[in-house]
Amino acid sequence: MTTHLQSKGMVYLVGAGPGDPGLITLRGVECLRKAEVVVYDYLANEQLLDHVPAAAERIYAGKIGGRHNQDQEEINTLLVKQAQAGRIVVRLKGGDPFVFGRGGEECEALGAAGVPFEIVPGVTAAVGACAYAGIPLTHRDYTASVTLVTGREGKDKDDSGIDWHSLSRGKGTLVFYMGITTLRRNMERLVEHGRSPDTPVALIRWGTTPDQQVLKGTLADIADRADRAGFKPPALTIVGEVVALREKLSWFDGRPLFGRxxxxxxxxxxxxxxxxxxxxxxxxxxxxxxxRLVEPEQWEPLDTVLREAGSYDWLVLTSGNAVRSVFRRLEVLGLDARVLGRCRVCAVGPKTAEALGEFGIRPDLVPSDYKAEGVVAEFARMDLAGKRVLFPRADRARDLVPRELARMGARVDSPIAYRNILxxxxxxxxxxxxxxxxxxxxxxxxxxxxxxxxxxxxxxxxxxxxxxxxxxxxxxxxxxxxxxxxxxxxxxxxxxxxxxxxxxxxxxxxx
The missing domain is CATH 3.40.50.10090 (Rossmann fold)
Structure with missing residues (x-):
């Protein structure tokens, strides 16, 4: 990017996907990681903000109490202003910026102001929510076409901008965005223009999230079913024979902890x-x-024993936290695993052993009982008289291991490797x-x-x-x-x- 463009800032319009934070693209994550300002919507999963630098400004531009926090003109002005201040801005939008996301309007405003921008596509709700509901948008045995339609036209609007006659012909899948409040009228129009009232319909609310709800019916009765169920936005309406495949293809909401x-x-x-x-x-x-895990109040007790770790007979590590704290400190001291020399290593539990493996060490002992009592039981089978044991620990750790090993005759040093605070x-x-x-x-x-x-x-x-x-x-x-x-x-x-x-x-x- 040229210095001239960077001085004017940059805006990335990033599709956040339909709800599951795992559905954002790699490019989207890259943009979030370098953002200085993030302007995000109601339907953008806030977990995605974990990718954003701590110092970045976060600006919510979604709904508060069911009403938009800022109107579109205000958002356009905000994006231009932030970019012209030389900042890297990410406009994080639910779904895809260019599918009923008003991304085109925002780009027009940015272009008119001479602000450079990039579009990062996202998984649109129709694709994501239908996949998670087990409803394929197309299927060789059912339909070869799919149409995305806005459902947000006034309930009593007779002069519709939608070509209902064309939509109602054939067996193509129809996906209505933002159409729950106009559901009854939209379904009636499809029937009035020739679509069979028996055509299967599904409503998908909060698709791709653990709150996902799916309600099935037909053109003739889905509005009544939605009223009885109290079905509310945000939701999609899927019309077409492919809805029937959900009985065979449902996977997401059948998992054992779904909705918990x-x-x-x-x-x-x-x-x-x-x-x-x-x-x-x-x-x-x-x-x-x-x-919250933090450093010891003083490092000297741990540093002293780590410098002479090779003189110990055993190093006992009871958690991944202990492993990481010890080896990070060795790095600070300019040392590595070689300092252990002949010292054997006990890892309490497979996760601790796994953490040791990251530093190239295989433990000599992993007790079958993954708690302090298990460590004591294993060492009770050995002759510890005169043996030196190093037991780096948390400040609030139980004293069972050092106390019992000392009782067996070992000389135990147990410096604090990290503290556990609120x-x-x-x-x-x-x-x-x-x-x-x-x-x-x-x-x-x-x-x-x-x-x-x-x-x-x-x-x-x-x-x-x-x-x-x-x-x-x-x-x-x-x-x-x-x-x-x-x-x-x-x-x-x-x-x-x-x-x-x-x-x-x-x-x-x-x-």
């Missing part, structure tokens, strides 16, 4: 992995970190869901996640917020912390891993 809201309380940089496991089974995983606040989405009583399950993956939640909202309020919410705990120690605070644990896997916890949650809700 699950709160994940791990540390902020760790919630994503577990949330993704739950989302794969159809859950709406709401990230609610109750832990986040500043709970995420709005998680707190809002708890207050509205829409949460099905909450997960706790350590005792700290339980205690920290109680500390952040108060024990009494926590118990009130979690009334009727299924509590899932990763293991007995965490379950004990839950019960000590008055929570009833309904789910606890036999093995204490995230994968096993996810499987246990799936089994519980599948019963």
């Amino acid at each position: 809201k699950v709160i994940v309380t791990r540390a902020a940089d760790q919630t994503g992995e577990f949330a993704a496991m739950l989302a794969e089974q159809g859950a709406m995983a709401i990230e609610c970190p109750t832990i 986040p500043d606040s709970l995420p709005h989405e998680a707190l809002h869901a708890l207050e509205r009583r829409t949460v099905d399950c909450i997960t706790f993956t350590s005792s700290s996640t339980v205690r920290n939640l109680a500390a952040m909202v108060g024990e009494d309020r926590m118990l009130d917020l979690l009334k009727g919410v299924t509590v899932a705990s990763i293991g007995p120690i965490t379950s004990q912390a839950c019960r000590s605070l008055g929570l009833e644990v309904a789910i606890e896997p036999a093995s204490y891993t995230l994968a096993d916890l996810a499987a246990a949650i799936e089994a519980f809700f599948s019963c």
Whole structure:
């Protein structure tokens, strides 16, 4: 890009897709990562803002209370103004910018002002929502054409700009955007112009998200069905014989955790992995970190033992956090895994072993019981008299391992490798869901996640917020912390891993 163009700023019109944040394009993510300003819509999933630099300005231009926060002219002016200030602007629009997204109008305004822009296409709602509903837009045995139509014409508008006669001929699939408020009149017009009243129709609300709802009917009765179901926007209307294929092709809303809201309380940089496991089974995983991991108050105790790590007989690491903290510190000290020398390594659990593998180390010991008691049981089979053990730990870690190994005769050093502190606040989405009583399950993956939640909202309020919410705990120690605070644990896997916890949650809700 030339210096002249860059000095004038740049606007990227990015299609956010129909709702599932995984449906944005790679190019769209690239644009978000370099944005200085993001102007986003009501239908753009806010999780996509996680790709945006922390320093970037975020401007909501969607709906508030059912009304648009800014009209189109104001948005056009905003984009021009921000770009002319020399900023990189991303206009994040639900679906595709050029399919009923008013992207053309915004580009006209940018072009008239001499502002350079780029269009990044997105998965439009018709394609995404129909795919997730199991309704192919075209099918060799049913239809070879599809038409996208705006459904937003006044209920009593007789002089329609839509060619209803042409739409009603043949068996092509019709997709109406924004047509729920005009559903009855639109269906009547199709019948009036020759389409069979028995033609299958489907309404898809919040397509591609865990809130997806699909309502089926015909041209003759879909409006009545929608009224009885209280079906509200945003939704698409699909008309055509292909709707009948949903019975065979439905996949998304048949997953075991579909529609379940699950709160994940791990540390902020760790919630994503577990949330993704739950989302794969159809859950709406709401990230609610109750832990923030920070550096020790002083590094010297850890630095001292790491410099002489090769003089120890065992290095015991009980979590991926401990692994990462130790090896990041080694890097700062100008050292690497070679400093371990003859020191053998114990990893508590497969995830800890996996984290070690990232640094080229295979653990010598992985206890079959993935908790402190399992570590103690394994070392009880050995002669630890006079052996040196290095146990880098969290500031709030249980003292069982160093205490018991010392009792066996080992000389144990247990410096703090990281601290576990409270986040500043709970995420709005998680707190809002708890207050509205829409949460099905909450997960706790350590005792700290339980205690920290109680500390952040108060024990009494926590118990009130979690009334009727299924509590899932990763293991007995965490379950004990839950019960000590008055929570009833309904789910606890036999093995204490995230994968096993996810499987246990799936089994519980599948019963």
